[in-house]
Amino acid sequence: MRAIVYERTGDSEVLRLVERPRTDPGPGQVRVRVAVSGVNPTDWKARSGAHGPVPPGGLVPNQDGAGVVDAVGAGVDPARVGERVWIWEAAWRRPDGTAQEEIVLPARQAVPLPAGASFDLGASLGIPAMTAHRTLTVHPEGPAALGPSALAGRTVLVAGGAGAVGHAAIELARWSGANVVTTVSSPGKAALAAAAGAHHVVNYREPDAAEAIGKAAPDGVHIVVEVNPGANAELNQQVLTTNGVVVIYADGGGTHLPIPILPSMMSNTRLQFILVYTMPDTAKLQAVKDITAAAAVGALRVGTDAGLPLHRFRLEQTAAAHDAVEAGTVGKVLVDVTHAPEDPEQVHLPDEE
Template sequence: MKAVTWRGFGPARDVLKVEDLATPTAGAGEVLVRVAYSGVNPSDCKARSGARPGVTKPPFEVIVPHSDGAGVIEAVGDGVDPARMGERVWLWNGQWQRPFGTCAECIAVPAEQAVALPDGVSLEDGAVMGIPGLTAAQTVFGSGDVVGQTVLVSGGGGSVGYLAVQLAAWGGATVIATCGARDMARVTAAGATHVFDYASPTLAADILAVCDGVDRAVEVELGPNLPLLTEVMKPLGTIAAYGSAKDMAPEMPFGPMLFKALKLDISLIYILPLAEREAAIARLHGAFADGALKLDAPNVFALEEAAAAHAMVEAGGRTGAVLVKC
């Protein structure tokens, strides 16, 4: 089979190659998926570039990148219902702690990591449901229903934030979002009741002018935004954080957080326990079934263009997922 590989850290254009590898087989409890689309995420680029803290060498001799993807089950191993053959599926954790991910014509994964794709959901959209979709669902619904709550989504124009806005609105919350000027109309159309420029010098006052405080915050930049959050959160509110790239060692304003008894809920979707993951999957599928989840048109690259796909993710500022067509 054809697969994109890398064998050492470096720029995508230098280390990503297309190779012929042996097609894997489905072992016991596994399925073999013919991959249609492989989703590229920032974490894939960080892993390939060697940007992960404390990681000094690749964990495997040969790596096929990417954790997300979608395709069709071609074979099943012992213990897996043969009726699953031919099933359209989306994939999670394809390359998490494993050498071979989804950027190949085929992948063998444990059967639970190949989730039946709901009717009417495209394979392209399925390839986005892993890291962005599950992160959005977990950060919005990680404490349960949000009906009647005020949910603040920072970075509402980003991959996770855009889905979180839609999911929170579908879940019955009043959604306040921050984003850049370019994305304001798009984020409003996604379901945000109020949208503010994240760079506004009066952002805290802007938010508090339209609500009496935030019940739950979905936060992409925890460190820089903690001072703002301590101002706008309600007592007993929850900050559901999934990133802090601009400040990975933030100082915590513990006093203001203490006297509001704020809860900090950090999500790393790769290690989400199965029961919580299944709950997040159910939320995603429910939103799709209700027509409440719409994704931007993806940016699709051929296998031979995987380096360009990585470059697009690293450049930022895009709309739509970045996919490699396998």
């Protein structure tokens, strides 16, 4: 089978296409024929060395994907063969990610994909949707699970609503009954955030951003889903309600977080840092359950009309796909592994790079 591997960390040039022998699943495992692999910032960062050195034998990149189960190991229901699935945390503390034609992994990390949900959607869940789920369920007075009415009466402010995590947070929050406000930096991104389902879209670069958010959330914001905590610290404190929480899932390129101590104390503001890999196992499994339920009813979507444009690459173009994510491409970057996309013109041909 074909696979992308890297045997040392570095820029995308370390990624190369190789032939590898297929592997049979062991006890408690399934083998998935990968249709589409999803690329996230964590994937290029790991390739660059953020997760440590490369073990002997090299690594296959990419955490997320979707495909079809084609074999199962001992202890796994044989009826799962032929099942369409979405994959999460494929490459976390494992040598095999989804940038290959077949992947063997624990059965629980290949989740049944609801009828009507595309492989593109399945490959776009994983890291973004699980991160978004966690941001919405760590409030000390909030729900541990999402679903209709779970966030009723609460206002969620999603910073960067045009990004993959922001997109998922908007959709999950709206599905759960929240009043959803998002901030963006341009009219184009505003259109994407609105398409995702945000009730109110605010350009954070405008001088009256706090006032605009206040009008959309007259009782204050309960949860801030934060991608750039340093730059947004002052704005968040202006719009948070008492006992509000700022949930931080990215650093926005900064290394320090300015905190207005006395105002934060007076309002009992909570700062919650999260990382999907190290969040509690119970939280991961709840996220998987809720994300699948949301996908089943169409609450999670992909594509330009849904506010998340897709950018497609072929397996041999995985390096270019990593470069696109690292460059901050707006939307979701996908690698077609064994899947032929409906619109071949979306695929980035080698001579276009």
